[in-house]
Each structure stands twice: as structure tokens, then as C-alpha cells.
Amino acid sequence: MPEADQEGQRYAPDQPQATPGFYLKGSHQLDWGMKNRLARVFDPASGRTVMLAVDHGYFQGPTTGLERIDLSIVPLLPSCDALFCTRGILRSVIPAHCQKPMVLRASGGPSILRDELSDEQIAMDMDDAVRLNAAGVGIQVFIGGEHETRSVHNMTRLVDAGLRAGVPVMGITAVGKTMVRDAKYFRLACRIIAELGAQYVKTYFVEDGFETVTASCPVPIVMAGGKKLAELEALTMAYNAVQQGAAGVDMGRNIFQSEAPQAMIAAVAAVVHKNMTPKEAFELFNSLKRRAAAVSEVVRTANTG
Numbered sequence: 001m002p003e004a005d006q007e008g009q010r011y012a013p014d015q016p017q018a019t020p021g022f023y024l025k026g027s028h029q030l031d032w033g034m035k036n037r038l039a040r041v042f043d044p045a046s047g048r049t050v051m052l053a054v055d056h057g058y059f060q061g062p063t064t065g066l067e068r069i070d071l072s073i074v075p076l077l078p079s080c081d082a083l084f085c086t087r088g089i090l091r092s093v094i095p096a097h098c099q100k101p102m103v104l105r106a107s108g109g110p111s112i113l114r115d116e117l118s119d120e121q122i123a124m125d126m127d128d129a130v131r132l133n134a135a136g137v138g139i140q141v142f143i144g145g146e147h148e149t150r151s152v153h154n155m156t157r158l159v160d161a162g163l164r165a166g167v168p169v170m171g172i173t174a175v176g177k178t179m180v181r182d183a184k185y186f187r188l189a190c191r192i193i194a195e196l197g198a199q200y201v202k203t204y205f206v207e208d209g210f211e212t213v214t215a216s217c218p219v220p221i222v223m224a225g226g227k228k229l230a231e232l233e234a235l236t237m238a239y240n241a242v243q244q245g246a247a248g249v250d251m252g253r254n255i256f257q258s259e260a261p262q263a264m265i266a267a268v269a270a271v272v273h274k275n276m277t278p279k280e281a282f283e284l285f286n287s288l289k290r291r292a293a294a295v296s297e298v299v300r301t302a303n304t305g
């Protein structure tokens with residue numbers, strides 16, 4: 001067994017990796033179909049994406065804000081760049097005329113009732129992702145978790161299937177409850193996921209050193225939102241992530257658990273695609289929230305009058 005090296009220090013975050021011939025980091029040597037699917041998710045104008053993550057039910061059941069995806073999420077579809085959902089929700093709830101790209105959850109296994117969530121398997125054939133016209137698939141990778149090797153192997157099998165079909169794989173850094181969420185851990189996890197073939201990586205933001213996580217990962221990183229924060233805090237986190245090299249977000253609870261989800265996704269999109277500052281985006285959120293409340297009041301008065 002080779003002696004473990006010290007982790008390097010030369011991340012050079014101010015020298016972005018060259019992207020000759022295609023705008024997405026590390027994607028220029030992929031095949032046409034793969035690039036085309038990536039271009040549906042990552043806006044070619046900004047090079048970034050606002051993915052709306054609503055896959056939580058695959059292990060949590062009807063999560064707060066997702067009790068009725070037809071009522072809470074379908075109205076938000078026009079405002080996201082892509083939806084991250086399960087194939088069950090796609091077939092049962094998402095209208096097939098929807099033109100938004102769909103990225104499908106492809107792993108599953110233990111429910112929230114179990115302590116050890118890393119015991120996952122591949123939970124969808126690539127054939128079905130193609131049949132559903134998916135723009136990509138996503139899978140958890142539990143680096144340092146009890147079932148680390150299996151989850152890595154799940155991802156590499158999915159990557160092989162994705163390369164045959166031209167479907168990009170989003171590898172997701174899944175962090176055990178007791179593990180430290182710092183830049184050192186995420187550099188390790190994101191880099192392993194990219195080295196083993198994922199076309200992009202979803203990971204959490206860390207306050208200290210996030211730019212080293214993005215700089216040392218040769219493919220795009222999208223930021224996961226995590227638990228619900230105050231809106232200004234969530235917008236600040238998204239802003240810091242994209243300013244420090246993330247190619248967008250895949251956020252769920254901070255959007256659909258907001259008191260004004262439509263206003264929140266618009267504010268997140270302004271941060272991601274227009275580099276709007278957190279303060280300006282929060283003002284946008286508040287003004288859209290006020291406008292939505294005024295419209296509801298007019299409708300309520302009309303219906304009761």
C-alpha cells in the first residue's frame with residue numbers, strides 16, 4: 001500500500017481551468033449528446049444552473065413543503081433551470097409537456113427510519129432514464145461512510161451506463177451525521193467523485209476554503225442547499241458559492257420551505273445568473289413576496305365578494 005501523501009496546497013483558485021471549445025469545466029472532450037444534455041441544465045449564457053431539488057421523498061417520504069408536489073412544485077417549474085426529482089414523481093406528477101430538463105435520482109435503499117443511510121444501491125436503470133428523456137441522473141457517494149466502497153461502485157457503474165447512453169451523472173457528496181463538514185473533507189470527496197467519472201458534482205458550501213473545493217475539482221460543482229436558513233442567509237451562501245467557483249446550485253428546502261418559494265427561486269436565480277449581491281437579492285425577494293401577497297388578496301376578495 002503506498003504511503004499516503006500530504007494533501008497539496010497549490011489550488012490556484014484565481015487561475016480557472018481552461019475550457020477549450022465548450023463552456024463547462026472539464027466537459028470539452030465529452031460526446032455531443034452528453035454536452036447537449038449538460039447544456040440543457042447549465043445555461044450557456046451564464047455557464048450556471050439553478051436546479052430545484054425535490055427528491056427528498058426517496059428516503060424521507062412527504063417532506064415538509066413536498067407533501068403535494070403538484071401544488072407546491074409544479075408552479076415553480078418555469079422558474080428553475082432543471083428539476084432534480086425521482087422517476088416516481090416525474091411519471092405521476094410532472095406534466096409530460098414540461099420543457100424543463102429533468103435530472104433523476106438514481107440511488108436508494110435505506111429510509112430515514114434507519115441510522116445507516118449509506119447502504120444504498122443503484123435504484124434505476126439507465127434505459128429508464130433515457131426512456132424518460134432525462135437530462136442527467138444523480139447518485140449519492142458516501143466517502144468515509146460505512147458503505148463507501150459500494151456507493152463508489154454504484155456511481156462508477158452508473159457512469160459507465162451514462163457514457164454508453166450519453167447521460168451525465170451528478171455525483172453527490174453524502175456526509176454521515178457524525179462526519180466533519182469542512183473543506184478538507186469536501187476536497188477529498190468531490191475529487192474522488194470527479195476522478196471516477198461523474199460529469200458534475202453536488203456538494204455543500206463551507207465558509208472556510210470553498211474555493212479550494214471548486215479549484216481542485218476538474219468538473220463543475222453545484223451547491224446543495226441543506227437545511228432551511230433565513231432567506232438572506234441562504235442567498236448569501238449561494239452568492240459566496242458561485243463567487244468561489246460553483247457552477248450554480250441544486251437547492252431544495254431553502255426554496256420550497258420558504259414563506260414565498262416563487263420569490264425565493266427568483267432571488268436565487270438573480271444571484272446565480274446575474275451575480276446579484278445578497279442584499280439586492282433579498283430586496284428582490286421581499287418585493288416579489290409583497291407583490292404575490294397583494295395578488296392573493298385581490299383574488300381572495302374577488303372570490304369572497
Ligand code: R5P
Pocket residue numbers: 053054055056084140172224225226227250251252253254
Ligand atoms: C440530496 O442528496 C438530497 O436528496 C437533496 O437533493 C439535497 O439535499 C438538496 O436539497 P436541500 O437543498 O434541501 O438540501
